Amino acid sequence: xxxxxxxxxxxxxVSKVNNEVEVGEDLDFQRKWWRFENSVWVIFFVIIVLxxxxxxxxxxxxxxxxxxxxxxxxxxxxxxxxxESPSILKIRFGQSAIVDxxxxxxxxxxxxxxxxxxxxxxxxxxxxxxxxxxxYTFLASKPPASVDLALQPSGPGLYDFTIGVVGxxxxxxxxxxxx
Amino acid sequence: MAAAVRAFAGYFFLVxxxxxxxxxxxxxxxxxxxxLIFFIGGLALTAIVGDEVSFTNALCQITTIGFAHYLLAWAxxxxxxxxxxxxxxxxxxxxxxxxxxxxxxxxxxxxDDVMASARDSGLKTLEQVDRAVLERNGEISISPMQTTP
Numbered sequence: 001x002x003x004x005x006x007x008x009x010x011x012x013x014v015s016k017v018n019n020e021v022e023v024g025e026d027l028d029f030q031r032k033w034w035r036f037e038n039s040v041w042v043i044f045f046v047i048i049v050l051x052x053x054x055x056x057x058x059x060x061x062x063x064x065x066x067x068x069x070x071x072x073x074x075x076x077x078x079x080x081x082x083x084e085s086p087s088i089l090k091i092r093f094g095q096s097a098i099v100d101x102x103x104x105x106x107x108x109x110x111x112x113x114x115x116x117x118x119x120x121x122x123x124x125x126x127x128x129x130x131x132x133x134x135x136y137t138f139l140a141s142k143p144p145a146s147v148d149l150a151l152q153p154s155g156p157g158l159y160d161f162t163i164g165v166v167g168x169x170x171x172x173x174x175x176x177x178x179x
Numbered sequence: 180m181a182a183a184v185r186a187f188a189g190y191f192f193l194v195x196x197x198x199x200x201x202x203x204x205x206x207x208x209x210x211x212x213x214x215l216i217f218f219i220g221g222l223a224l225t226a227i228v229g230d231e232v233s234f235t236n237a238l239c240q241i242t243t244i245g246f247a248h249y250l251l252a253w254a255x256x257x258x259x260x261x262x263x264x265x266x267x268x269x270x271x272x273x274x275x276x277x278x279x280x281x282x283x284x285x286x287x288x289x290x291d292d293v294m295a296s297a298r299d300s301g302l303k304t305l306e307q308v309d310r311a312v313l314e315r316n317g318e319i320s321i322s323p324m325q326t327t328p
Contacts, residue, residue, distance in 0.1 A: 023312055026268040033267065034285045040199050084229060 056178055057082045064173070072097040072168040073105075081115065081153050081177045089117075089149040095142065097165040103140045104166035105147065108133040114159035115175060119150040135166060153177040182229075182236050186243040189227040193219065194251065198265065201287055266315040273311040286313060297321050 054061035062080040067073075071094040078087050089111075097103050102125075109132055111117050124136035138147060153159075156179040164170025196219065227240065255262045270282050272293055283289070293311045296319035302308060310322040 023269050023271060025271055025312075026263065027270075029263055030268060030270060030282075030285075033264075037199055037285075044199075 054080065056080065057085070066171045066173055068094075068164065068169055068171055070096060070168055072165040073163070073171065075163055075171055075173070077173065077175065079173070079175055081151065081175055083153055083156050083177055083179055086118070086150060086152045089115075089151055090146060091149070091163065092146045093140065093143060093165070097168070098140045098142065098145070099167075101139060101141065103138045103145070103147075105136045105138065106131070106133055106162070106164055106166050106170065107136070107149070108160075108162040110159050111149065111151075111161045111163070114153065114155075114157065115161065115177070116152040116154050117149050118152050121148040121150065133162070182227075182231055183239055183243045185227045185229075186240040187247050189223050190244050190247040191251075193223055194265070198267075269315060270313045271310065272313050272319065273305070273308055275309065276306070282313070288313065288319075293319055293321075295319075 050056065051059070053059050054063070057078060057080040062078045064077055064079040066075045066077075073094065074092040075089065076092075077089040081087055091105065093103055105124075107117070112134065120136060122138070124138050126137040128135040128137075136147075138145075153175075156177045159175045159177065160172065161175065162170050162172050200215065228236070251265065255265050270286065271279055272282055272286075272288060273279065278290070290305065293308070294305055296311065297305060297308050300321040300323065302321065302323055307324050308321055309324040312320045312322075314320055
């Protein structure tokens with residue numbers, strides 16, 4: 001015996017046009033949708049402009065520079081970073097940063113853990129852990145001298161970091177990492 | 180877990196963007212619109228998969244997207260309001276020799292698109308078209324003018 005196909009009668013469930021064809025057009029809804037759609041296009045345009053400006057990272061608004069009052073270091077970084085996207089934090093040293101042919105640079109742990117410092121360029125002569133961060137020692141002669149930190153943040157959030165030459169006033173800055 | 184959340188959010192964001200971009204990426208797809216679909220797909224893949232290229236991650240994300248799609252299809256079948264939001268409604272483009280100009284403009288459809296569908300239905304001129312309807316899947320269905328014997 002065949003199984004019951006569970007049928008039910010066809011009813012007039014789709015609206016007709018001019019009482020002729022069942023189309024199911026709803027112009028009132030559609031006009032509301034078009035108004036919504038037009039406003040979404042404006043929002044899309046604003047997002048594109050903000051993106052070009054760098055509000056979501058990688059643009060003029062995202063770039064930042066901090067300089068120590070005593071002239072020991074000058075740090076160029078991106079105040080808005082993107083998750084898992086590489087960037088460079090550039091540290092330039094002044095004459096007062098070089099002591100006995102060496103530069104001792106302190107970076108806080110947040111630069112390694114939160115902002116994901118992957119590499120130090122050039123490789124330091126020595127690395128020392130402690131005081132909530134890392135202290136690198138570089139051989140140096142005279143300015144201009146610079147060190148690059150290759151960053152790659154692992155997750156979104158707001159991160160504070162501290163960076164400075166040992167014995168001088170450190171710099172504090174914040175970086176916002178977008179998803 | 181984060182990968183599943185990314186896949187879930189990515190699916191709904193893509194549904195939204197494709198809905199906003201318009202109904203043309205369907206039957207009326209031109210090479211120009213192929214670029215859009217492949218580009219959006221490729222970019223979404225990069226963001227959703229990231230650097231997690233494991234087989235496990237692929238299985239979990241495909242399962243998540245399958246579930247998200249089922250959830251949306253289920254909700255759409257339960258609510259006519261949601262169905263209208265997700266799919267829109269069919270729209271008349273041409274009726275009794277008159278264009279629906281606002282509909283054509285808003286849906287970014289030209290008379291050439293309608294004529295292409297008319298040719299597909301075996302008609303030679305637009306005058307032979309009684310009604311052209313933009314269906315929810317992006318297809319333009321044509322009703323030919325009734326000829327009196």
